[in-house]
Amino acid sequence: MILAIDAGNSRIKWGLRDGPRWRARGWRENCAVGQLAALWRPLPPPRQIIVANVAGDAMKTALRAQLQHWPTEPHWVTAQREQCGVKNGYDDPARLGGDRWAALIAAWGRLRRGCVVANVGTAVTVDALNDHGEFLGGFIVPGSILMRHALAANTAGIDAGDAPAYQPYPRTTDNAVYSGGLAAIAGAIERMTRQIAQRDAAPPCLLGGGGAASVAPLLPFAAEIIDNLVLDGLIRIARTCS
Structure with a gap:
């Protein structure tokens, strides 16, 4: 076990x-x-x-x-230059977070093709794998809550209140902040997906993290939400170390 x-x-x-x-x-x-x-x-x-x-x-x-x-x-876990079929393209491979590395390994193990791996949590990571298992790089952006708190702390008249749901045309400040944050996250994921599609075939997108269900409906393509993608990758790493 x-x-x-x-x-x-x-x-x-x-x-x-x-x-x-x-x-x-x-x-x-x-x-x-x-x-x-x-x-x-x-x-x-x-x-x-x-x-x-x-x-x-x-x-x-x-x-x-x-x-x-x-x-x-x-x-x-520390990220390696190569492990479980994934090649690490970071300038300093060990600087890649262990959670991102495990998620990439899980994604490659599941799909064996290029894809976007996005984790929507406190911070949002949007990582790119190509069809050869090479990690090309990725974005890190603040999660929705961090965005709201940053606006509340650094502006006058904007607080960090929650909004009930995403609105395409927000009509309150709370909803403008909440919906704008989700739109920014979806935009980062869409941008990375388009960048990979310019190199290879249109890639699938795997979403994880507590905010995945809020972001998935905003994407212009289908994305698969996978619970515990990092844990899946950790198990794959552990089996290579046993």
């Missing part, structure tokens, strides 16, 4: 994989990392533990403490 952990900017997602199926999955907000040991202790001991952590050294220390009841040493 393999325990995969994706520690993002806001949430910690995890899953215990037993062969072809997930035996257990869950998540906690980062501020509740101290609750994880109680969730994990009743589970069967994993043979491997693999972690993608983009939440900093303090989170790494906290996760170690939550895992200490098992003797298995965690493997902390």
Whole structure:
């Protein structure tokens, strides 16, 4: 069994994989990392533990403490120059976030063709793979909540209030901010997809993250929403390391 952990900017997602199926999955907000040991202790001991952590050294220390009841040493993922069929095109491959690397590996393992891999979370990443498994590069833009908070903090008369839904022609400031943020994210995904289409055939688009369902309807093409794409990639990496 393999325990995969994706520690993002806001949430910690995890899953215990037993062969072809997930035996257990869950998540906690980062501020509740101290609750994880109680969730994990009743589970069967994993043979491997693999972690993608983009939440900093303090989170790494906290996760170690939550895992200490098992003797298995965690493997902390760093992006490689090449792994699981994916070639890393970053100027400094190790600087690519482990979560992005795992998602790219999962996408390549599923499709074996060029695609756009977008994760819509606290930050939004929009990454490009070509038909040869080469990671070409990607965008990072603020997520919808970060955009709203930035406007509220740096302008007068605009707050960070929520709007009930996307509106193509917003008629309130709250809705203009909310809808504008979603439109900007969709625009980044559409732009990357068009760029790849100029090089190769029109690529499929895989969406993950908590905001995926809000962005998908705004795209002018079908996109597949995949839960836990990063966890899928972590399992694939772990199996190459076993």
